[in-house]
Amino acid sequence: DIQMTQSPSSLSASIGDRVTITCRASQSIGSYLNWYQQKPGKAPRILIYAASNLESGVPSRFSGSGSGTDFTLTISSLQPEDFATYYCQQGFNTWGFTFGPGTKVDVK
Amino acid sequence: QVQLVESGGGVVQPGRSLRLSCAASGFSFSNYAMHWVRQAPGKGLEWVAVIWFDETDKYYADSVKGRFTISRDNSKNTLYLQMNSLRGDDTAVYYCARADRRRFCSGGDCFDYNWFDPWGQGALVTVSS
Numbered sequence: 619d620i621q622m623t624q625s626p627s628s629l630s631a632s633i634g635d636r637v638t639i640t641c642r643a644s645q646s647i648g649s650y651l652n653w654y655q656q657k658p659g660k661a662p663r664i665l666i667y668a669a670s671n672l673e674s675g676v677p678s679r680f681s682g683s684g685s686g687t688d689f690t691l692t693i694s695s696l697q698p699e700d701f702a703t704y705y706c707q708q709g710f711n712t713w714g715f716t717f718g719p720g721t722k723v724d725v726k
Numbered sequence: 727q728v729q730l731v732e733s734g735g736g737v738v739q740p741g742r743s744l745r746l747s748c749a750a751s752g753f754s755f756s757n758y759a760m761h762w763v764r765q766a767p768g769k770g771l772e773w774v775a776v777i778w779f780d781e782t783d784k785y786y787a788d789s790v791k792g793r794f795t796i797s798r799d800n801s802k803n804t805l806y807l808q809m810n811s812l813r814g815d816d817t818a819v820y821y822c823a824r825a826d827r828r829r830f831c832s833g834g835d836c837f838d839y840n841w842f843d844p845w846g847q848g849a850l851v852t853v854s855s
Contacts (some may be wrong), residue, residue: 619788648837649837649839650839652841652842654771654842656771659846661821661846661847661848662821662842662845663845663846664773664826664841664842664843665838667826667828667841668791668828668830668839668841673843684813686783705770705771706751707771707773707841707842709839709841710783712776712783712840713785714773714785714787715761715773715776716773717770717771717773719770720770720771
């Protein structure tokens, strides 16, 4: 099974900060990596698919990069509505999909 | 608009069964694979199961294999999750999600990418005596 790790597990940031979250796969997954945002009590929302493609309607301050085993989600200028938990997810294996443990972004 | 609505959650005793439903609307349900994903209280997301658009393939997480069954009725635009032999660690919010997809081609090679979108609002299942 492919294992996913994320770092950090949590971070504190201020409005306007540049935020970077890292996701690592236990084996190469090409670009089969997606990023989601989840706010308390709500369902997750897709932000980035296929490692670097911005979902329609997602603000351009979000971006994704990476391939193989190492991936990054970047928020270029943190906004109040961006305080949430972020999950990466691998879609390399069609018989099993794995999420990372999540990164909680809160107010400094 | 595209919408998924789960139902059937509740409190159930350990060892008993429960069936969740997910009603889909706003898209051609029979053209998409569908997933179940769960989230235990205060924990992260755990993929549970996937079913192909035509039911030809179904896959499960090891944690539910042999106890849970995913199915669908394309005539009713509805996805199901039959949960048997429930345990305390099955307590979670259960989300259904569509397998959205896109094909990228480069240099004659094409690759199909999938992600979860949209998600339902979730159904809480509590396993407790």
